[in-house]
Protein backbone atom coordinates (compact mmCIF):
# COMPACT_ATOMS: atom_id res chain seq x y z
CA UNK A 1 0.00 0.00 0.00
CA UNK A 2 1.17 3.53 -0.60
CA UNK A 3 0.64 6.46 1.74
CA UNK A 4 0.98 6.75 5.50
CA UNK A 5 -1.03 4.82 8.04
CA UNK A 6 -0.95 5.55 11.75
CA UNK A 7 -1.95 2.94 14.32
CA UNK A 8 -2.31 5.05 17.40
CA UNK A 9 -2.49 4.55 21.15
CA UNK A 10 -2.10 0.79 21.00
CA UNK A 11 -0.13 -1.32 23.45
CA UNK A 12 2.76 -2.19 21.15
CA UNK A 13 4.49 -5.49 21.76
CA UNK A 14 7.47 -6.32 19.58
CA UNK A 15 9.40 -9.01 21.46
CA UNK A 16 12.41 -9.06 19.10
CA UNK A 17 13.03 -5.39 19.81
CA UNK A 18 12.12 -5.54 23.48
CA UNK A 19 9.18 -3.15 23.03
CA UNK A 20 6.23 -3.51 25.42
CA UNK A 21 4.61 -0.09 25.87
CA UNK A 22 1.89 2.22 24.66
CA UNK A 23 3.19 3.66 21.40
CA UNK A 24 2.08 4.77 17.95
CA UNK A 25 3.08 2.69 14.97
CA UNK A 26 3.66 4.53 11.71
CA UNK A 27 3.54 2.69 8.42
CA UNK A 28 4.62 4.18 5.12
CA UNK A 29 4.44 2.49 1.73
CA UNK A 30 3.87 -0.91 3.29
CA UNK A 31 6.86 -0.72 5.62
CA UNK A 32 7.28 0.20 9.28
CA UNK A 33 8.27 3.88 9.23
CA UNK A 34 8.54 4.58 12.95
CA UNK A 35 7.55 3.52 16.43
CA UNK A 36 6.61 6.55 18.53
CA UNK A 37 7.31 9.89 16.95
CA UNK A 38 7.27 10.42 13.21
CA UNK A 39 7.86 13.51 11.18
CA UNK A 40 4.84 13.42 8.91
CA UNK A 41 1.07 13.19 8.74
CA UNK A 42 -1.21 10.20 8.34
CA UNK A 43 -3.48 9.52 5.37
CA UNK A 44 -5.36 6.98 7.44
CA UNK A 45 -5.60 6.15 11.14
CA UNK A 46 -6.57 3.16 13.21
CA UNK A 47 -7.38 3.83 16.85
CA UNK A 48 -5.88 0.95 18.80
CA UNK A 49 -6.69 2.22 22.31
CA UNK A 50 -7.15 -0.73 24.67
CA UNK A 51 -5.75 -3.10 22.06
CA UNK A 52 -2.50 -4.90 21.52
CA UNK A 53 -0.52 -4.19 18.38
CA UNK A 54 2.09 -6.82 17.49
CA UNK A 55 3.92 -8.28 14.50
CA UNK A 56 1.67 -10.37 12.25
CA UNK A 57 1.51 -13.87 13.67
CA UNK A 58 3.41 -16.72 12.04
CA UNK A 59 2.04 -20.27 11.98
CA UNK A 60 4.75 -22.66 10.89
CA UNK A 61 2.50 -25.73 10.70
CA UNK A 62 -0.50 -25.53 8.38
CA UNK A 63 -2.12 -27.95 5.94
CA UNK A 64 -3.50 -26.03 2.95
CA UNK A 65 -4.66 -29.11 0.97
CA UNK A 66 -3.88 -27.48 -2.40
CA UNK A 67 -3.04 -29.08 -4.73
CA UNK A 68 -5.13 -32.19 -4.53
CA UNK A 69 -7.83 -31.83 -1.88
CA UNK A 70 -9.30 -28.42 -2.53
CA UNK A 71 -12.68 -29.44 -1.18
CA UNK A 72 -11.08 -29.47 2.29
CA UNK A 73 -9.18 -26.19 1.93
CA UNK A 74 -7.27 -24.31 -0.74
CA UNK A 75 -4.62 -21.64 -0.77
CA UNK A 76 -7.23 -18.91 -0.94
CA UNK A 77 -9.53 -20.19 1.83
CA UNK A 78 -6.54 -21.08 4.01
CA UNK A 79 -5.06 -17.61 3.51
CA UNK A 80 -8.42 -16.07 4.40
CA UNK A 81 -8.66 -18.18 7.56
CA UNK A 82 -5.11 -17.17 8.47
CA UNK A 83 -5.69 -13.42 8.31
CA UNK A 84 -9.01 -13.82 10.13
CA UNK A 85 -6.94 -15.37 12.92
CA UNK A 86 -4.33 -12.59 12.83
CA UNK A 87 -1.80 -14.78 11.04
CA UNK A 88 0.20 -13.14 8.24
CA UNK A 89 2.73 -15.89 7.46
CA UNK A 90 2.05 -19.60 7.19
CA UNK A 91 4.21 -22.58 6.33
CA UNK A 92 2.36 -25.30 4.48
CA UNK A 93 3.09 -28.98 4.89
CA UNK A 94 3.94 -31.21 1.92
CA UNK A 95 1.20 -33.85 2.28
CA UNK A 96 -0.72 -32.51 -0.69
CA UNK A 97 -1.43 -34.37 -3.94
CA UNK A 98 1.03 -34.23 -5.64
CA UNK A 99 3.27 -33.84 -2.62
CA UNK A 100 5.65 -30.92 -2.27
CA UNK A 101 8.51 -33.23 -3.19
CA UNK A 102 9.74 -31.42 -6.30
CA UNK A 103 10.42 -27.81 -7.15
CA UNK A 104 7.47 -27.39 -9.54
CA UNK A 105 4.87 -27.87 -6.82
CA UNK A 106 6.61 -25.50 -4.43
CA UNK A 107 6.77 -22.85 -7.16
CA UNK A 108 3.11 -23.40 -8.03
CA UNK A 109 2.01 -22.93 -4.42
CA UNK A 110 4.08 -19.76 -4.05
CA UNK A 111 2.69 -18.35 -7.30
CA UNK A 112 -0.90 -19.07 -6.31
CA UNK A 113 -0.37 -17.58 -2.84
CA UNK A 114 0.98 -14.40 -4.44
CA UNK A 115 -2.13 -14.15 -6.60
CA UNK A 116 -4.34 -14.52 -3.54
CA UNK A 117 -2.12 -11.95 -1.86
CA UNK A 118 -3.49 -12.13 1.67
CA UNK A 119 -0.63 -13.64 3.65
CA UNK A 120 2.87 -14.98 3.11
CA UNK A 121 2.88 -18.66 2.27
CA UNK A 122 6.11 -20.63 2.66
CA UNK A 123 6.10 -24.26 1.56
CA UNK A 124 7.81 -26.96 3.57
CA UNK A 125 9.44 -29.48 1.25
CA UNK A 126 9.16 -33.23 1.63
CA UNK A 127 12.13 -35.15 3.01
CA UNK A 128 11.35 -38.26 0.95
CA UNK A 129 9.76 -38.68 -2.46
CA UNK A 130 6.02 -39.42 -2.20
CA UNK A 131 6.41 -39.10 1.57
CA UNK A 132 6.99 -42.83 1.51
CA UNK A 133 10.12 -42.75 3.62
CA UNK A 134 12.46 -44.38 1.12
CA UNK A 135 14.32 -42.00 -1.17
CA UNK A 136 15.40 -38.46 -0.27
CA UNK A 137 14.03 -35.56 -2.32
CA UNK A 138 16.25 -32.96 -3.98
CA UNK A 139 16.27 -30.82 -0.85
CA UNK A 140 18.70 -28.27 -2.23
CA UNK A 141 16.53 -27.64 -5.25
CA UNK A 142 13.40 -27.43 -3.09
CA UNK A 143 15.17 -24.91 -0.90
CA UNK A 144 16.15 -22.82 -3.90
CA UNK A 145 12.49 -22.91 -4.96
CA UNK A 146 11.36 -21.38 -1.69
CA UNK A 147 10.93 -24.27 0.75
CA UNK A 148 11.87 -23.04 4.22
CA UNK A 149 12.23 -26.42 5.97
CA UNK A 150 11.75 -30.14 5.35
CA UNK A 151 9.27 -32.65 6.69
CA UNK A 152 7.20 -35.68 5.72
CA UNK A 153 4.45 -34.44 8.05
CA UNK A 154 1.34 -36.55 7.95
CA UNK A 155 3.89 -39.35 7.96
CA UNK A 156 6.99 -39.82 10.08
CA UNK A 157 10.42 -40.09 8.52
CA UNK A 158 10.18 -43.62 9.62
CA UNK A 159 13.30 -45.61 8.83
CA UNK A 160 16.27 -44.77 10.99
CA UNK A 161 18.72 -45.08 8.08
CA UNK A 162 16.74 -42.67 5.92
CA UNK A 163 16.39 -40.26 8.82
CA UNK A 164 20.13 -40.41 9.42
CA UNK A 165 20.84 -39.59 5.76
CA UNK A 166 18.26 -36.79 5.78
CA UNK A 167 19.79 -35.21 8.88
CA UNK A 168 23.32 -35.52 7.55
CA UNK A 169 22.39 -34.00 4.21
CA UNK A 170 20.28 -31.25 5.83
CA UNK A 171 23.11 -30.46 8.24
CA UNK A 172 25.49 -29.58 5.41
CA UNK A 173 23.11 -26.82 4.29
CA UNK A 174 21.78 -25.96 7.75
CA UNK A 175 18.26 -27.03 6.71
CA UNK A 176 15.69 -27.66 9.44
CA UNK A 177 14.20 -31.17 9.51
CA UNK A 178 10.73 -31.30 11.08
CA UNK A 179 9.59 -34.68 12.34
CA UNK A 180 6.07 -35.99 12.83
CA UNK A 181 7.27 -38.29 15.59
CA UNK A 182 5.20 -41.45 15.43
CA UNK A 183 6.44 -45.02 15.45
CA UNK A 184 3.74 -46.57 13.30
CA UNK A 185 4.54 -50.08 14.51
CA UNK A 186 3.18 -48.96 17.87
CA UNK A 187 0.30 -46.73 16.78
CA UNK A 188 -1.16 -48.75 13.88
CA UNK A 189 -4.94 -48.94 14.07
CA UNK A 190 -5.17 -46.44 16.91
CA UNK A 191 -7.49 -43.45 16.84
CA UNK A 192 -6.99 -41.74 20.22
CA UNK A 193 -4.53 -41.80 23.10
CA UNK A 194 -4.11 -45.28 24.55
CA UNK A 195 -5.24 -45.44 28.13
CA UNK A 196 -8.23 -45.72 30.37
CA UNK A 197 -10.43 -43.62 28.07
CA UNK A 198 -9.64 -45.66 24.95
CA UNK A 199 -10.44 -48.81 26.94
CA UNK A 200 -13.68 -47.33 28.23
CA UNK A 201 -14.78 -46.26 24.76
CA UNK A 202 -13.65 -49.51 23.16
CA UNK A 203 -11.59 -47.61 20.61
CA UNK A 204 -8.02 -48.64 19.72
CA UNK A 205 -5.42 -46.37 21.21
CA UNK A 206 -2.05 -44.96 20.22
CA UNK A 207 0.42 -45.42 23.07
CA UNK A 208 2.49 -42.40 24.02
CA UNK A 209 5.59 -44.52 23.43
CA UNK A 210 4.86 -44.18 19.71
CA UNK A 211 5.85 -40.52 19.97
CA UNK A 212 8.50 -40.85 22.62
CA UNK A 213 10.47 -43.68 21.02
CA UNK A 214 10.84 -41.79 17.77
CA UNK A 215 11.94 -38.59 19.50
CA UNK A 216 14.52 -40.61 21.46
CA UNK A 217 15.86 -42.21 18.28
CA UNK A 218 15.94 -38.90 16.41
CA UNK A 219 17.83 -37.11 19.16
CA UNK A 220 20.56 -39.74 18.95
CA UNK A 221 20.74 -39.31 15.17
CA UNK A 222 20.73 -35.52 15.52
CA UNK A 223 23.65 -35.67 17.91
CA UNK A 224 25.64 -37.75 15.42
CA UNK A 225 24.71 -35.59 12.40
CA UNK A 226 25.03 -32.24 14.17
CA UNK A 227 21.78 -31.28 12.43
CA UNK A 228 18.87 -28.96 13.18
CA UNK A 229 15.95 -31.13 14.28
CA UNK A 230 12.45 -29.90 15.13
CA UNK A 231 9.69 -31.98 16.70
CA UNK A 232 6.29 -31.09 15.23
CA UNK A 233 3.20 -30.84 17.45
CA UNK A 234 4.82 -32.22 20.63
CA UNK A 235 2.19 -33.74 22.91
CA UNK A 236 3.85 -35.91 25.53
CA UNK A 237 5.63 -35.38 28.83
CA UNK A 238 8.33 -37.83 27.78
CA UNK A 239 8.91 -35.90 24.54
CA UNK A 240 9.15 -32.54 26.28
CA UNK A 241 11.58 -33.97 28.85
CA UNK A 242 13.82 -35.40 26.12
CA UNK A 243 13.86 -32.15 24.15
CA UNK A 244 14.73 -30.23 27.31
CA UNK A 245 17.65 -32.55 28.00
CA UNK A 246 18.88 -32.44 24.40
CA UNK A 247 18.86 -28.65 24.42
CA UNK A 248 20.74 -28.56 27.73
CA UNK A 249 23.35 -30.71 26.05
CA UNK A 250 23.67 -28.10 23.30
CA UNK A 251 21.98 -30.05 20.51
CA UNK A 252 20.12 -28.06 17.86
CA UNK A 253 16.78 -29.50 18.87
CA UNK A 254 13.62 -27.38 18.84
CA UNK A 255 9.92 -28.06 19.09
CA UNK A 256 6.47 -26.55 18.73
CA UNK A 257 3.20 -27.10 20.59
CA UNK A 258 -0.29 -26.84 19.14
CA UNK A 259 -2.95 -24.97 21.14
CA UNK A 260 -5.09 -28.11 21.45
CA UNK A 261 -2.26 -29.98 23.16
CA UNK A 262 -1.88 -27.37 25.90
CA UNK A 263 -5.59 -26.54 26.19
CA UNK A 264 -7.32 -29.93 26.00
CA UNK A 265 -6.94 -33.53 27.17
CA UNK A 266 -8.13 -36.91 25.96
CA UNK A 267 -11.34 -36.36 27.94
CA UNK A 268 -12.56 -34.36 24.92
CA UNK A 269 -13.09 -37.61 23.04
CA UNK A 270 -15.55 -38.93 25.59
CA UNK A 271 -18.83 -38.96 23.71
CA UNK A 272 -16.91 -40.09 20.62
CA UNK A 273 -16.19 -36.55 19.54
CA UNK A 274 -14.54 -36.79 16.11
CA UNK A 275 -13.54 -33.12 16.26
CA UNK A 276 -11.19 -34.00 19.08
CA UNK A 277 -9.36 -36.59 16.97
CA UNK A 278 -5.96 -35.65 15.67
CA UNK A 279 -2.44 -37.00 15.42
CA UNK A 280 -0.73 -36.98 17.81
CA UNK A 281 -3.83 -37.39 19.95
CA UNK A 282 -4.97 -35.34 22.92
CA UNK A 283 -3.26 -36.94 25.88
CA UNK A 284 -3.49 -36.95 29.67
CA UNK A 285 -3.57 -34.02 32.07
CA UNK A 286 0.00 -34.89 33.07
CA UNK A 287 1.10 -34.54 29.44
CA UNK A 288 -0.82 -31.30 29.00
CA UNK A 289 0.84 -29.80 32.07
CA UNK A 290 4.25 -30.93 30.80
CA UNK A 291 3.63 -29.14 27.49
CA UNK A 292 2.68 -26.01 29.43
CA UNK A 293 5.83 -26.29 31.54
CA UNK A 294 7.84 -26.69 28.31
CA UNK A 295 6.31 -23.49 26.99
CA UNK A 296 7.03 -21.72 30.26
CA UNK A 297 10.67 -22.72 30.60
CA UNK A 298 11.49 -22.21 26.92
CA UNK A 299 11.91 -25.87 25.93
CA UNK A 300 9.08 -25.24 23.46
CA UNK A 301 9.80 -22.02 21.62
CA UNK A 302 7.03 -22.05 19.04
CA UNK A 303 3.24 -22.29 19.05
CA UNK A 304 1.92 -23.65 15.74
CA UNK A 305 -1.59 -24.84 15.02
CA UNK A 306 -1.26 -27.93 12.82
CA UNK A 307 -4.33 -26.51 11.06
CA UNK A 308 -5.70 -29.67 9.42
CA UNK A 309 -9.02 -29.01 7.67
CA UNK A 310 -11.15 -31.99 6.69
CA UNK A 311 -14.53 -32.28 5.02
CA UNK A 312 -17.57 -33.45 7.00
CA UNK A 313 -17.56 -36.66 4.98
CA UNK A 314 -14.07 -37.53 6.23
CA UNK A 315 -15.05 -36.84 9.81
CA UNK A 316 -18.62 -37.99 10.41
CA UNK A 317 -18.02 -41.70 10.24
CA UNK A 318 -17.23 -42.65 13.82
CA UNK A 319 -14.19 -42.12 15.94
CA UNK A 320 -12.23 -45.05 14.54
CA UNK A 321 -12.61 -44.14 10.90
CA UNK A 322 -12.68 -40.31 11.07
CA UNK A 323 -9.72 -38.44 9.56
CA UNK A 324 -7.07 -37.14 11.94
CA UNK A 325 -6.89 -33.38 12.37
CA UNK A 326 -8.63 -30.19 13.46
CA UNK A 327 -8.61 -26.61 12.17
CA UNK A 328 -6.69 -24.09 14.23
CA UNK A 329 -5.89 -20.82 12.50
CA UNK A 330 -8.94 -18.90 13.70
CA UNK A 331 -8.68 -19.95 17.35
CA UNK A 332 -4.89 -19.91 17.77
CA UNK A 333 -4.66 -16.52 19.43
CA UNK A 334 -7.53 -16.63 21.95
CA UNK A 335 -6.72 -20.18 23.05
CA UNK A 336 -3.05 -19.26 23.47
CA UNK A 337 -3.94 -16.13 25.45
CA UNK A 338 -5.09 -18.46 28.22
CA UNK A 339 -1.38 -19.01 28.93
CA UNK A 340 -1.03 -15.32 29.76
CA UNK A 341 -4.23 -15.26 31.81
CA UNK A 342 -3.01 -18.29 33.75
CA UNK A 343 0.30 -16.56 34.49
CA UNK A 344 2.36 -19.11 32.53
CA UNK A 345 3.82 -16.60 30.06
CA UNK A 346 4.04 -12.84 29.78
CA UNK A 347 2.19 -11.36 26.82
CA UNK A 348 5.51 -10.60 25.17
CA UNK A 349 6.83 -14.15 25.64
CA UNK A 350 3.61 -15.56 24.23
CA UNK A 351 3.75 -13.31 21.18
CA UNK A 352 7.41 -14.24 20.64
CA UNK A 353 6.37 -17.89 20.25
CA UNK A 354 4.04 -16.87 17.42
CA UNK A 355 6.28 -14.26 15.74
CA UNK A 356 10.05 -13.83 16.10
CA UNK A 357 10.78 -17.35 17.38
CA UNK A 358 9.42 -19.20 14.33
CA UNK A 359 10.85 -16.46 12.08
CA UNK A 360 14.30 -17.08 13.51
CA UNK A 361 14.00 -20.83 13.19
CA UNK A 362 13.01 -20.58 9.54
CA UNK A 363 15.01 -17.50 8.63
CA UNK A 364 11.87 -15.59 7.60
CA UNK A 365 11.91 -11.83 7.16
CA UNK A 366 8.88 -11.43 9.39
CA UNK A 367 7.84 -11.35 13.02
CA UNK A 368 9.37 -7.97 13.93
CA UNK A 369 8.31 -4.32 13.72
CA UNK A 370 11.73 -2.78 13.14
CA UNK A 371 11.93 0.35 11.03
CA UNK A 372 12.00 -0.65 7.37
CA UNK A 373 10.46 -4.09 8.00
CA UNK A 374 7.43 -5.22 6.01
CA UNK A 375 4.40 -3.93 7.92
CA UNK A 376 2.70 -7.23 8.74
CA UNK A 377 0.74 -6.34 11.84
CA UNK A 378 -1.91 -7.89 14.06
CA UNK A 379 -4.16 -5.83 16.30
CA UNK A 380 -6.29 -7.58 18.90
CA UNK A 381 -8.50 -6.85 21.84
CA UNK A 382 -7.27 -9.21 24.59
CA UNK A 383 -10.49 -8.89 26.58
CA UNK A 384 -13.18 -9.07 23.89
CA UNK A 385 -15.27 -12.23 24.01
CA UNK A 386 -16.89 -14.14 21.17
CA UNK A 387 -18.32 -17.60 20.62
CA UNK A 388 -16.88 -20.07 18.15
CA UNK A 389 -19.42 -21.04 15.53
CA UNK A 390 -18.21 -23.71 13.14
CA UNK A 391 -20.50 -22.44 10.38
CA UNK A 392 -19.08 -18.93 10.68
CA UNK A 393 -15.50 -20.12 10.29
CA UNK A 394 -13.63 -18.70 7.33
CA UNK A 395 -11.76 -21.94 6.71
CA UNK A 396 -13.52 -24.57 4.60
CA UNK A 397 -12.77 -26.95 7.46
CA UNK A 398 -15.37 -26.85 10.22
CA UNK A 399 -13.66 -29.50 12.33
CA UNK A 400 -13.06 -27.60 15.54
CA UNK A 401 -13.33 -28.91 19.11
CA UNK A 402 -14.20 -25.38 20.25
CA UNK A 403 -17.57 -25.07 18.51
CA UNK A 404 -19.96 -23.25 20.86
CA UNK A 405 -17.18 -22.33 23.27
CA UNK A 406 -16.53 -18.78 24.40
CA UNK A 407 -13.17 -17.29 23.47
CA UNK A 408 -11.53 -14.31 25.15
CA UNK A 409 -9.34 -12.30 22.80
CA UNK A 410 -10.38 -11.15 19.35
CA UNK A 411 -8.42 -10.03 16.33
CA UNK A 412 -9.69 -6.66 15.17
CA UNK A 413 -7.28 -5.90 12.31
CA UNK A 414 -4.72 -7.80 10.30
CA UNK A 415 -2.34 -5.92 8.02
CA UNK A 416 -0.20 -7.43 5.32
CA UNK A 417 2.56 -5.13 4.05
CA UNK A 418 0.59 -2.15 5.40
CA UNK A 419 -2.66 -3.18 3.69
CA UNK A 420 -5.68 -3.98 5.84
CA UNK A 421 -6.58 -7.57 4.93
CA UNK A 422 -8.94 -8.21 7.85
CA UNK A 423 -11.07 -5.74 9.80
CA UNK A 424 -14.54 -5.60 11.34
CA UNK A 425 -14.86 -9.33 11.09
CA UNK A 426 -14.37 -9.37 7.33
CA UNK A 427 -11.50 -10.51 5.16
CA UNK A 428 -10.72 -7.81 2.61
CA UNK A 429 -9.17 -8.55 -0.71
Ligand SMILES: NC(=O)N[C@@H](CC(=O)O)C(=O)O
Pocket residue numbers: 063095153154155180277278279280306308309324325326
Ligand atom coordinates in the same frame (compact mmCIF):
# COMPACT_ATOMS: atom_id res chain seq x y z
N1 LIG B 1 -2.41 -33.67 12.51
C1 LIG B 1 -3.34 -34.37 11.95
O1 LIG B 1 -4.11 -35.00 12.67
N2 LIG B 1 -3.49 -34.45 10.62
C2 LIG B 1 -2.65 -33.88 9.63
C3 LIG B 1 -1.38 -34.64 9.46
C4 LIG B 1 -0.32 -34.36 10.50
O2 LIG B 1 -0.14 -33.23 10.95
O3 LIG B 1 0.41 -35.27 10.86
C5 LIG B 1 -3.41 -33.83 8.31
O4 LIG B 1 -2.79 -33.59 7.26
O5 LIG B 1 -4.63 -33.97 8.33
Ligand SMILES: [Zn+2]
Pocket residue numbers: 153154155180232233279280
Ligand atom coordinates in the same frame (compact mmCIF):
# COMPACT_ATOMS: atom_id res chain seq x y z
ZN1 LIG C 1 1.99 -34.39 11.89
Ligand SMILES: [Zn+2]
Pocket residue numbers: 061063093153154306308
Ligand atom coordinates in the same frame (compact mmCIF):
# COMPACT_ATOMS: atom_id res chain seq x y z
ZN1 LIG D 1 0.54 -31.48 10.44
